[in-house]
Amino acid sequence: MQVRLKDIAKLTGYSITTISRALAGYADVNAETRAFILQTAHQLGYQPNGIAQQLRQQIANAIGLIIPSDAHDLNGDFFSQLLHGISAEAAEQHFDILICSALPGEEEMRAYRRLVGGNRVDGVILARTRRDDPRIAYLRAKKHPFVVSGRAAPNEPSDFPYIDVDSQAAIRMLVAHLHSLGHRQIGLILPPPDVAYTGYRLMGYQEGLAAAGLPFCADYLQYGDLARSGGFHAAQHLLSTQPQLTALIACNDLMALGAISAALGRGLRVGADLSIVGFDDLPAAEYSHPPLTTVRQPIYGIGRRLAAMLIGLIRGDQSAHTQIILQGELIVRASSGAPQTR
Amino acid sequence: MQVRLKDIAKLTGYSITTISRALAGYADVNAETRAFILQTAHQLGYQPNGIAQQLRQQIANAIGLIIPSDAHDLNGDFFSQLLHGISAEAAEQHFDILICSALPGEEEMRAYRRLVGGNRVDGVILARTRRDDPRIAYLRAKKHPFVVSGRAAPNEPSDFPYIDVDSQAAIRMLVAHLHSLGHRQIGLILPPPDVAYTGYRLMGYQEGLAAAGLPFCADYLQYGDLARSGGFHAAQHLLSTQPQLTALIACNDLMALGAISAALGRGLRVGADLSIVGFDDLPAAEYSHPPLTTVRQPIYGIGRRLAAMLIGLIRGDQSAHTQIILQGELIVRASSGAPQTR
DNA sequence: TAAAGTATCCAAAACGATTTGGACTTACTG
DNA sequence: CAGTAAGTCCAAATCGTTTTGGATACTTTA
Numbered sequence: 001m002q003v004r005l006k007d008i009a010k011l012t013g014y015s016i017t018t019i020s021r022a023l024a025g026y027a028d029v030n031a032e033t034r035a036f037i038l039q040t041a042h043q044l045g046y047q048p049n050g051i052a053q054q055l056r057q058q059i060a061n062a063i064g065l066i067i068p069s070d071a072h073d074l075n076g077d078f079f080s081q082l083l084h085g086i087s088a089e090a091a092e093q094h095f096d097i098l099i100c101s102a103l104p105g106e107e108e109m110r111a112y113r114r115l116v117g118g119n120r121v122d123g124v125i126l127a128r129t130r131r132d133d134p135r136i137a138y139l140r141a142k143k144h145p146f147v148v149s150g151r152a153a154p155n156e157p158s159d160f161p162y163i164d165v166d167s168q169a170a171i172r173m174l175v176a177h178l179h180s181l182g183h184r185q186i187g188l189i190l191p192p193p194d195v196a197y198t199g200y201r202l203m204g205y206q207e208g209l210a211a212a213g214l215p216f217c218a219d220y221l222q223y224g225d226l227a228r229s230g231g232f233h234a235a236q237h238l239l240s241t242q243p244q245l246t247a248l249i250a251c252n253d254l255m256a257l258g259a260i261s262a263a264l265g266r267g268l269r270v271g272a273d274l275s276i277v278g279f280d281d282l283p284a285a286e287y288s289h290p291p292l293t294t295v296r297q298p299i300y301g302i303g304r305r306l307a308a309m310l311i312g313l314i315r316g317d318q319s320a321h322t323q324i325i326l327q328g329e330l331i332v333r334a335s336s337g338a339p340q341t342r
Numbered sequence: 343m344q345v346r347l348k349d350i351a352k353l354t355g356y357s358i359t360t361i362s363r364a365l366a367g368y369a370d371v372n373a374e375t376r377a378f379i380l381q382t383a384h385q386l387g388y389q390p391n392g393i394a395q396q397l398r399q400q401i402a403n404a405i406g407l408i409i410p411s412d413a414h415d416l417n418g419d420f421f422s423q424l425l426h427g428i429s430a431e432a433a434e435q436h437f438d439i440l441i442c443s444a445l446p447g448e449e450e451m452r453a454y455r456r457l458v459g460g461n462r463v464d465g466v467i468l469a470r471t472r473r474d475d476p477r478i479a480y481l482r483a484k485k486h487p488f489v490v491s492g493r494a495a496p497n498e499p500s501d502f503p504y505i506d507v508d509s510q511a512a513i514r515m516l517v518a519h520l521h522s523l524g525h526r527q528i529g530l531i532l533p534p535p536d537v538a539y540t541g542y543r544l545m546g547y548q549e550g551l552a553a554a555g556l557p558f559c560a561d562y563l564q565y566g567d568l569a570r571s572g573g574f575h576a577a578q579h580l581l582s583t584q585p586q587l588t589a590l591i592a593c594n595d596l597m598a599l600g601a602i603s604a605a606l607g608r609g610l611r612v613g614a615d616l617s618i619v620g621f622d623d624l625p626a627a628e629y630s631h632p633p634l635t636t637v638r639q640p641i642y643g644i645g646r647r648l649a650a651m652l653i654g655l656i657r658g659d660q661s662a663h664t665q666i667i668l669q670g671e672l673i674v675r676a677s678s679g680a681p682q683t684r
Numbered sequence: 685t686a687a688a689g690t691a692t693c694c695a696a697a698a699c700g701a702t703t704t705g706g707a708c709t710t711a712c713t714g
Numbered sequence: 715c716a717g718t719a720a721g722t723c724c725a726a727a728t729c730g731t732t733t734t735g736g737a738t739a740c741t742t743t744a
Contacts, residue, residue, distance in 0.1 A: 002461070004700060015724045020702060030722060047459030051397045052700035055729050060393065062440070069430060080422040087443035088411060091453070096462070097441045098404070101429035111433070117389030119344070119730095120438070228629045261629045287570045287603045289631040346730060357694045362732060372692060394730035397699050461700095 003044045012040050023048075062096040063310055064121035066111050066135075068128055069101035077282040078252070078299060079127070082149065085303020086125060093311050095122075109134060116144050122314045125149065125306050129162075129196035136160060145313040147306050151323075154199040161309055163302050163324040167197055167251075167279070168204035170295040170328035174249050174277050175208025177293070177330060181338045183247040183275060187220045189234040189259060191251050195226075201251045201279075220245065224255045231255025235262035239274075246274060246339035253278035253285045256292055260335065275336040279328075291333035298326065345386045354382050365390075404438040405652055406463035408453050408477075410470055411443035419624040420594070420641060421469070424491065427645020428467060435653050437464075451476060458486050464656045467491065467648050471504075471538035478502060487655040489648050493665075496541040503651055505644050505666040509539055509593075509621070510546035512637040512670035516591050516619050517550025519635070519672060523680045525589040525617060529562045531576040531601060533593050537568075543593045543621075562587065566597045573597025577604035581616075588616060588681035595620035595627045598634055602677065617678040621670075632676035639670055 009016045014037065022029045022037040023046075029037075054060050065086065067079065083097075090097050098121050102108040112135060115121050123145035126135055131153045139146040140160065148162040178186050188205050191198045202221075209216050222238050224230030231250050238245060239262065248263075250256035256278030260270050268274045271290045278285060281296035305324070312320025351358045356379065364371045364379040365388075371379075396402050407428065409421065425439075432439050440463050444450040454477055457463050465487035468477055473495045481488045482502065490504040520528050530547050533540045544563075551558050564580050566572030573592050580587060581604065590605075592598035598620025602612050610616045613632045620627060623638035647666070654662025 002700095005702095006700080016701085017703085017724050017726095018722085021723090024702080028722060033722080045459070047455055049397075049700050050456065050460035050462040051393060051402065052729090053702080054393045055391075055397050055699090055731090056701050056703085058729070067426075067429065069426065069433070077419065077422070080419070080425075083422075083441075084409075084411065084443065087409065087441060091411070091443050091449075096457070099425075099429060099439045099441050101426065101433050107433075113389055114392065115438070117387070118392035120392040228625060232629075257626075257629055261631070264631055283570060284599075284626055287574070287599055289603070289606055344730095348730080358731085359694050359696095359733085360692085363693090366732080370692060375692080391730050394699090395732080397701090397729090398731045398733085400699070 002049070003041075003046045004049070005046075008037065008041050008044060008046060011044070012037055058119075059314075060120055060122050061094060062098045062121045063090060063307065063314075064098045064100075064115040064124040065127070066108060066115070066124070067099060067101040068104050068108070077284060078254075078280060081282075081299040082127060082303040082306075085300040085305075086307045087303075088300075089304040089307035090311070093307075095307070095311060104130070109138065112138055116142055123147070123310045125310055129153075130194050131196055132156065133196070145310060147310045147313065149302060149306055150197055151200075151325075153196040154203065156196075158323065161313065161321050161323060163306055163309070163326065164197070165295075165297045165302075165326045165328050166200075167295075167328070168200040168207070170279065170330075171201050171204030171249065171251075172208040172211065173328070173330050174279075174293075174295060175205060175212060177332065178247045178249070178275060178277065178336060179208075179212040179214065181247075181275065181336060183339050184214060185220070185242070185245045185247070186214070187222070187238045187242060187245045187248045189231055189238070189248060189250040189255050190221060190223045191226050192223055198251070205249065224250070224258075226252055226254060228254050228258035228261070231258025232262045233258075235259035235276075239263065239266060239268075247336070248274065248276045250276065250278050253280040253282045253292060253294055256294065256335075257284060257288055260288060260290075260292070269340075271334045271337040272340045275339070277336050281329075281331055285331075286333070288335070290335045293333045293336035294331050295328035296331050297328055302326070344391070345383075345388045346391070347388075350379065350383050350386060350388060353386070354379055400461075401656075402462055402464050403436060404440050404463045405432060405649065405656075406440045406442075406454075406457040406466040407469075408450060408457070408466070409441060409443040410446050410450070419626060420596075420622060423624075423641040424469060424645040424648075427642040427647075428649040429645075430642075431646040431649035432653070435649075437649075437653060446472070451480065454480055458484055465489070465652045467652055471495075472536050473538055474498065475538070487652060489652045489655065491644060491648055492539055493542075493667075495538040496545065498538075500665065503655065503663050503665060505648055505651070505668065506539070507637075507639045507644075507668050507670050509637075509670070510542040510549070512621065512672075513543050513546030513591065513593075514550040514553065515670070515672050516621075516635075516637060517547060517554060519674065520589045520591070520617060520619065520678060521550075521554040521556065523589075523617065523678060525681050526556060527562070527584070527587045528556070528589045528591060529564070529580045529584060529587045531573055531580070531590060531592040531597050532563060532565045533568050534565055540593070547591065566592070566600075568594055568596060570596050570600035570603070573600025574604045575600075577601035577618075581605065581608060581610075589678070590616065590618045592618065592620050595622040595624045595634060595636055598636065598677075599626060599630055602630060602632075602634070613676045613679040614682045617681070619678050623671075623673055627673075628675070630677070635675045635678035636673050637670035638673050640668065644668070 222234035278294040285292040564576035620636040627634035
């Protein structure tokens with residue numbers, strides 16, 4: 001069934017060693033012999049057994065990605081773009097990606113132990129850092145290569161390689177943008193409190209208000225679940241309890257899209273009666289109605305760079321142990337405009 | 343560093359065999375001995391080397407998924423929902439998912455050979471079947487377990503296990519829906535011709551027209567790339583060359599969303615001046631403006647069932663070799679309405 | 685009391701590759 | 715012509731498990 005080195009050896013009359021070395025391109029094999037062996041191998045459709053290679057070489061040529069499966073739809077576009085970037089880079093470097101989804105908590109840690117402790121992957125990419133993240137503690141203790149999409153929360157040490165967007169500055173930028181349009185009452189829809197970057201975004205909001213000389217009001221805050229529905233409900237609540245708001249900042253695009261739905265549902269003209277801005281610049285942002293003002297985060301590129309960093313670490317390149325903070329880019333579209341009183 | 347059976351053996355004084363059998367729960371190990379071994383193993387943080395287990399047991403406990411990476415964003419929600427379903431089921435059955443992205447063509451086939459021929463996965467899930475799909479030919483020849491999301495094209499044999507939605511009937515349903523609202527000029531935005539299901543959707547359209555007593559007009563057809571931009575451009579073209587159209591059927595939701603953008607951009611009121619319907623019922627459909635009339639396809643559930651089928655096949659359960667065709671569910675929302683002349 | 689059974693344990697052989705450390709020829713060098 | 719170098723090849727060890735086929739000692743049975 002499966003062709004092994006042994007079969008080629010038997011057929012050609014050479015030893016397994018020679019077959020292996022011929023295929024691997026070592027110089028101590030006669031050119032004719034190698035040609036003969038290569039031809040036979042090809043004829044038999046030989047494909048090395050990856051598992052055996054991995055065992056012998058002690059490398060899996062795979063990186064692990066454990067997806068928090070609580071998100072109803074994995075946060076759709078964000079994850080799929082990140083994954084796309086990761087897998088593109090991994091493919092180029094001949095790495096596979098081992099994915100497994102698990103609920104945060106004990107099940108998730110079991111998955112990490114199986115993949116990491118079980119030597120099934122050479123490194124891991126972590127996404128959606130949480131506060132006091134047990135995964136990071138585990139990987140750090142294991143001294144297993146890993147890179148993270150997103151720093152640790154503000155008051156925690158980020159002593160690991162990561163790529164993150166300066167969301168603090170980005171939110172400041174959004175506040176400034178809205179302030180410059182004339183907005184004075186700006187609400188904020190935050191990610192869940194246990195998400196690591198929530199702190200940065202809240203700080204950015206407060207700094208932005210301060211810079212604009214606007215007061216901070218805790219009633220203008222709402223937490224959402226990062227999905228459309230979370231944004232929808234948060235906006236519903238804010239708009240009914242704080243009708244003086246003329247603008248909403250949602251901490252990601254999906255929640256912004258949900259907020260737009262809520263606003264339209266209440267008969268508000270988004271971009272005029274109410275401005276709504278997001279964060280991510282998902283493909284959906286450009287095609288929403290109205291198109292969404294947001295901060296662009298190069299998710300695909302981040303995925304690629306994360307994979308490249310991780311593979312560098314796996315290969316022992318210590319210079320890959322870096323911490324990168326990217327600046328987001330403000331993308332102004334029609335969902336934000338000067339406030340109008342009807 | 344890494345704890346092996348040998349280490350536990352040395353520490354406890356028992357043989358590797360006994361350690362292995364104790365951990366595996368065999369009856370020929372004394373209860374006290376087992377307790378002692380288990381405790382020591384736990385103390386050392388023993389985690390079996392998955393690679394070695396795989397080699398010895400000749401199973402990888404992993405299923406493969408090769409993503410066509412041509413799609414700019416992997417078709418975002420669709421893939422991420424499918425993946426979510428697959429990984430949820432796989433996780434429950436203790437299978438991992440090996441993902442690798444590759445451009446359709448030679449690179450893709452290399453990836454298949456590496457994963458399948460290299461014994462790195464026990465089975466493969468195929469998505470986005472294409473006409474005359476070389477991947478299917480390869481897997482069939484290898485007699486490697488695989489399941490497919492989507493049948494082969496209409497004129498090709500579908501002699502493999504799959505799950506598909508009866509998109510022919512679904513498109514008929516959409517045509518009937520639009521016809522019942524009063525539409526007589528209905529355009530169609532199709533997937534690329536090499537996609538296997540394109541044929542079914544076109545047939546459904548033609549049958550729907552026939553059932554409604556409407557003539558078929560080839561000028562009412564446009565091909566898109568399954569992404570928002572494809573729908574946008576296809577709609578642009580149709581609306582400018584065939585201004586008599588009062589309704590557009592897009593063969594997936596993303597293209598429908600793109601088409602809505604195009605229509606709104608031309609100042610049309612979607613659901614009144616122009617009705618637009620889609621296919622999939624992605625999360626985005628519910629939150630679009632106007633909300634999208636579409637046919638629901640249980641993507642997450644399909645992912646789960648595909649994974650369950652595949653794992654059944656891997657375990658040798660021949661009853662898992664089935665072909666399932668699901669009926670879509672018409673979801674009427676505001677993007678379709680009676681045609682109005684302005 | 686011999687035979688048969690039971691309870692525990694283990695050495696060695698897999699799984700399929702890579703790599704080490706030579707062996708054996710033949711050709712070159714001083 | 716002895717000694718060294720170069721060119722080919724290969725047996726065996728190794729990676730970390732699981733499993734086979736006993737071995738050994740102690741109990742029970744006839």
